Amino acid sequence: MKKMNVFLCMLLIVAMVAACQPKTQTPTAPAATGFRVVVIGKSVHPYWSNVEKGVRAAAKDLGLADDQAIFFVPPQEDVAAQIQTMQTYIAQGVTGIAIAPSDPNALEPVMKQAAEAGIIVTTLDTPPVENSVSLVYIGTDNYAAGKVAGEQMLKLLPNGGLVGIGRGSDTALNALQRTQGFLDAIKGSKIQTLEPVNDREDSARALELANSVLSAHPDLAGAFGVYAYNGPAWATAIKEAGRVDKTKLVCFDATTDIINGIKEGVIDATVAQREFDMGYKSVQLIYLIATKGKDAAFQEMGVKGGVIDTGVDVITQANLKEYEAALDKKGIPHEWTTAGWEPQQDEVDQWK
Numbered sequence: 001m002k003k004m005n006v007f008l009c010m011l012l013i014v015a016m017v018a019a020c021q022p023k024t025q026t027p028t029a030p031a032a033t034g035f036r037v038v039v040i041g042k043s044v045h046p047y048w049s050n051v052e053k054g055v056r057a058a059a060k061d062l063g064l065a066d067d068q069a070i071f072f073v074p075p076q077e078d079v080a081a082q083i084q085t086m087q088t089y090i091a092q093g094v095t096g097i098a099i100a101p102s103d104p105n106a107l108e109p110v111m112k113q114a115a116e117a118g119i120i121v122t123t124l125d126t127p128p129v130e131n132s133v134s135l136v137y138i139g140t141d142n143y144a145a146g147k148v149a150g151e152q153m154l155k156l157l158p159n160g161g162l163v164g165i166g167r168g169s170d171t172a173l174n175a176l177q178r179t180q181g182f183l184d185a186i187k188g189s190k191i192q193t194l195e196p197v198n199d200r201e202d203s204a205r206a207l208e209l210a211n212s213v214l215s216a217h218p219d220l221a222g223a224f225g226v227y228a229y230n231g232p233a234w235a236t237a238i239k240e241a242g243r244v245d246k247t248k249l250v251c252f253d254a255t256t257d258i259i260n261g262i263k264e265g266v267i268d269a270t271v272a273q274r275e276f277d278m279g280y281k282s283v284q285l286i287y288l289i290a291t292k293g294k295d296a297a298f299q300e301m302g303v304k305g306g307v308i309d310t311g312v313d314v315i316t317q318a319n320l321k322e323y324e325a326a327l328d329k330k331g332i333p334h335e336w337t338t339a340g341w342e343p344q345q346d347e348v349d350q351w352k
């Protein structure tokens, strides 16, 4: 009996010593085991490939495996595809979903379904509806940025004139808020605007529409490109119409073709967003919420009023060099292309 007690005591000591040993560290933090985040964008475009670069960079910095940070975009603006993709990942029980809702009203019910299933839901690039289940919106203050674009146009057209507007959505809040900001900035001036034309994030259609606006209004004084491919579409149409010095062009974003347009002098100014940061911070925030809790995550990331404002840069020929140097310093790429970049095909196939 005594022998048995001694043996049991020894066993207990061995077990206690083992429990006190430091656990072997895996490359991923223990709390991240089983962590999966999905970032859902809007279309196949260099703008979104740069968002994906941000997603990848964050995953690398956080020690996540490739399949722990998933990125998805439909070929072009497609609300049904976004909804279906959300449903797929809700069923898989991922940790968090960050989405750029092409139509915030249409996406809210499925976002709610995700939140009710315990998934962390945030938005990026395009804000959600008011009182959304989205915990945080990470992106540009689109109304303010639209105003910045309008102010650039005011400087370019001091004597006023007719301005055309091309955009990729009549429902996405970023398109609506940018347009409103632009219109408010030029209010009371001699600038007049045409009804915005909508290409649904189809760049070929954007060019057709820009061409038809220019042929209907051959004396067009200015053009405003609301989404990333609208500037280049206007630039091509303006060049083809032989109006490079006559039609002033203000647009959004700083993809390679836009930068080339600025160098050539066909694009006068662009409002560059910080979409790399939108991708990076979406992954970082969801990771911090999952591992440290909402309050600590919000504090660490500086969330204010449910928003992380990523900010914008206005680029013209005059400051292009400094802008590119600043990106280089931060290690953010600025040769943007979709070459070699495709949305994850297996996911595209799921809703085809």
Ligand code: BGC
Pocket: 042, 043, 045, 047, 100, 125, 126, 168, 174, 201, 226, 227, 228, 229, 252, 253, 273
């Ligand atoms: C917008 C995105 C859009 C992208 C490409 C950007 O300006 O912020 O919502 O998908 O352009 O069209």
